[in-house]
Amino acid sequence: MVIFFELALTFYMISMILGIVEAFSASRYTSIGMTSATVIGFVLHSTNLIDRFILSGHMPAISIHEAISLFTWSIVLIFFFIKYRYKIGLLGSFIMPWVFGFMLIASAFPREIQPLTPALNSFWLIVHTMLAFLSYASFGLSCGIGMMFLIQYSFVKSRKLGDLFKRLPSLNILDDVNYRLIKTGFFLLTLAIISGSLWSQTAWGSYWLWQPKQVWSLITWLIYAMIIHLRLRVGLRGRRGSILSILGYAVTLFTFFGVDILLKGLHTFL
Amino acid sequence: MSIITIGLNHKTADIELRERLAFEKDKIVFGLQGLLELETIQEALIVSTCNRVEIYLSASDETQSVVSACRFLAKFHNIDFEKLDIALYKHTGMESVKHIFRVAGSLDSMVLGEPQILGQIKEAYDLALSAGATGLILNKLMKKAISVAKRIRTETRISENAVSISYTAVELAKKIFEQLSDKTFMLLGAGEMAELAAKHLSRTGVKNVLVANRTYERAVALASEFNGTPVRFEDFKEKLLTTDIVICSTGASNYVLNKTEMEIIVKKRKHKPMFLIDISVPRNIDPEIGNLDGVFLYDIDNLQDVVDSNMSQRLIEANKAEQIVKEELEIFNKWMHALDAVPTIIALRNAADQIKNDELVKLFNRLNGIGEQEKKAIEAMAGSIVNKLIHSPTAALKAEDEDRDMLICAVNKLYKL
Numbered sequence: 175m176v177i178f179f180e181l182a183l184t185f186y187m188i189s190m191i192l193g194i195v196e197a198f199s200a201s202r203y204t205s206i207g208m209t210s211a212t213v214i215g216f217v218l219h220s221t222n223l224i225d226r227f228i229l230s231g232h233m234p235a236i237s238i239h240e241a242i243s244l245f246t247w248s249i250v251l252i253f254f255f256i257k258y259r260y261k262i263g264l265l266g267s268f269i270m271p272w273v274f275g276f277m278l279i280a281s282a283f284p285r286e287i288q289p290l291t292p293a294l295n296s297f298w299l300i301v302h303t304m305l306a307f308l309s310y311a312s313f314g315l316s317c318g319i320g321m322m323f324l325i326q327y328s329f330v331k332s333r334k335l336g337d338l339f340k341r342l343p344s345l346n347i348l349d350d351v352n353y354r355l356i357k358t359g360f361f362l363l364t365l366a367i368i369s370g371s372l373w374s375q376t377a378w379g380s381y382w383l384w385q386p387k388q389v390w391s392l393i394t395w396l397i398y399a400m401i402i403h404l405r406l407r408v409g410l411r412g413r414r415g416s417i418l419s420i421l422g423y424a425v426t427l428f429t430f431f432g433v434d435i436l437l438k439g440l441h442t443f444l
Numbered sequence: 445m446s447i448i449t450i451g452l453n454h455k456t457a458d459i460e461l462r463e464r465l466a467f468e469k470d471k472i473v474f475g476l477q478g479l480l481e482l483e484t485i486q487e488a489l490i491v492s493t494c495n496r497v498e499i500y501l502s503a504s505d506e507t508q509s510v511v512s513a514c515r516f517l518a519k520f521h522n523i524d525f526e527k528l529d530i531a532l533y534k535h536t537g538m539e540s541v542k543h544i545f546r547v548a549g550s551l552d553s554m555v556l557g558e559p560q561i562l563g564q565i566k567e568a569y570d571l572a573l574s575a576g577a578t579g580l581i582l583n584k585l586m587k588k589a590i591s592v593a594k595r596i597r598t599e600t601r602i603s604e605n606a607v608s609i610s611y612t613a614v615e616l617a618k619k620i621f622e623q624l625s626d627k628t629f630m631l632l633g634a635g636e637m638a639e640l641a642a643k644h645l646s647r648t649g650v651k652n653v654l655v656a657n658r659t660y661e662r663a664v665a666l667a668s669e670f671n672g673t674p675v676r677f678e679d680f681k682e683k684l685l686t687t688d689i690v691i692c693s694t695g696a697s698n699y700v701l702n703k704t705e706m707e708i709i710v711k712k713r714k715h716k717p718m719f720l721i722d723i724s725v726p727r728n729i730d731p732e733i734g735n736l737d738g739v740f741l742y743d744i745d746n747l748q749d750v751v752d753s754n755m756s757q758r759l760i761e762a763n764k765a766e767q768i769v770k771e772e773l774e775i776f777n778k779w780m781h782a783l784d785a786v787p788t789i790i791a792l793r794n795a796a797d798q799i800k801n802d803e804l805v806k807l808f809n810r811l812n813g814i815g816e817q818e819k820k821a822i823e824a825m826a827g828s829i830v831n832k833l834i835h836s837p838t839a840a841l842k843a844e845d846e847d848r849d850m851l852i853c854a855v856n857k858l859y860k861l
Binding site for chain 2: 326330346410414
């Protein structure tokens with residue numbers, strides 16, 4: 175039902191606004207309000223996705239609307255995990271604008287359920303898309319945390335220790351979680367590429383077709399492999415690590431959206 | 445009944461006088477006993493810290509109690525009365541209540557918002573309570589003061605930000621490293637402030653402490669104080685490879701660490717963050733080092749700036765706290781006023797019971813030979829008439845109306861109480 179999507183969008187917007195308020199004047203109420211709005215938004219969003227799944231009989235990742243929506247859902251899912259696992263203050267203030275922005279973009283695309291070639295409607299559709307989306311979402315979170323790091327870093331460096339400095343988490347925890355997210359995203363992306371090529375084999379009879387999407391996911395994979403390598407070898411962490419996580423995410427977004435829109439291939443949304 | 449505060453603090457008396465007036469812990473009970481022996485004083489409590497000595501009293505006669513309590517203090521501590529009397533402030537009534545609220549809320553402290561005072565107030569109250577020196581009024585007052593202090597702490601941010609150099613350094617370290625327990629910390633050189641910061645740091649759980657000093661013996665001595673390892677001064681740069689936090693205060697006249705050296709160290713450390721605190725004047729660490737990626741350098745002025753801005757933040761919060769004190773004062777005032785009516789209510793009740801009992805005795809004498817059951821019925825009826833008659837005047841006395849003082853007066857006159 176369309177209404178669930180609209181409602182989810184609304185609650186994400188409330189959460190985003192409360193998140194921005196919280197960055198400037200935190201109180202118990204903004205943080206409770208924000209958490210509840212996000213949870214309600216997420217439940218509504220999940221309902222919308224499940225509904226589409228049941229109506230269409232396939233994973234809701236076929237149209238552009240569905241893909242962006244599912245991608246956003248993955249971001250919120252990982253956001254909850256990070257928020258409660260690492261207790262990162264103000265994380266929502268940095269993530270919810272992205273969530274709302276993506277949902278807004280998704281809402282601009284046609285919502286009709288599109289038919290899927292039966293050959294593609296396999297178990298791989300679920301496995302491959304979920305792996306890929308969770309990997310992209312991890313990179314998305316690492317980008318958000320990278321931004322938080324850069325802001326906090328500039329506060330400590332410039333010795334301007336205002337309210338925002340006090341509310342933001344410590345540099346060490348931001349850097350640490352950023353790296354964990356990159357490792358997780360990289361691991362998931364690896365599996366996504368493997369599952370994608372297996373799927374390609376069953377659907378088109380070849381593991382690797384040099385499709386733009388395949389090429390770009392390989393580029394993304396190489397970039398994150400490089401980021402991890404640099405960190406381990408020469409200790410590229412902190413400020414430069416955060417910048418790289420933001421750049422890496424820009425490439426991820428291109429792989430995700432840009433390739434589909436600019437470079438048409440087998441993978442494009444129907 | 446009035447509440448009285450007599451005392452002195454860091455603003456009104458020098459340390460010498462404060463020391464002389466201070467009550468040692470085991471002397472407080474004697475002090476309380478002495479105060480309670482004074483004629484007009486019903487309840488007493490003594491707060492004695494290094495910055496203030498105060499006594500709180502509940503007394504029936506304000507002026508007389510103030511004078512006799514001051515004389516008692518002078519005698520107890522063997523201080524010249526005239527000299528002591530000038531330094532003492534004396535508050536009575538609601539002024540006194542306001543004073544204790546502000547003291548407990550740390551609005552009257554030397555370091556605004558410092559949290560220890562509340563604990564000291566609680567301790568003083570526990571002592572007086574267990575000595576049986578407090579009663580209805582001081583119990584209520586102290587419980588209220590403690591709750592006001594807690595309200596101030598939760599509703600304002602008066603105690604939130606560090607207002608000393610050493611605490612600021614610790615807070616910054618936490619914002620960089622999160623956990624300090626697995627970090628290595630080096631004290632380079634010595635000096636009062638450096639050692640204080642080192643003490644705070646080791647209290648936060650830093651386990652690896654290195655101490656470097658130009659005189660190795662001094663390093664050994666300091667190291668044993670912090671449970672650390674002494675380092676020879678020529679080796680300290682090598683040790684920086686595994687050190688995360690450095691407090692530097694060597695008294696050297698030039699830089700002991702320059703940028704080129706530091707660049708190599710940072711690279712070898714694989715850019716793991718470092719927090720350098722240079723509290724020496726002149727500075728011992730090249731300020732250029734602060735521009736290196738992942739190295740955070742703060743000198744004494746930088747830290748002082750943070751302290752100053754935190755202090756002004758506290759002053760803003762103090763205004764909010766004063767507002768809370770004002771609100772709570774009003775509530776307490778109402779409670780105190782309600783107490784005014786209590787003697788009249790009791791007297792009215794007693795007078796009515798007296799009349800009832802007298803009349804019952806007379807009646808039973810006349811009605812010779814009635815049974816127990818009838819007697820009980822008559823007593824019950826008389827009781828209920830009395831209750832009904834005094835119910836509405838009692839309720840009017842209890843009500844928090846503005847004309848209550850007039851009513852108290854009227855009831856006393858009407859019933860000749």
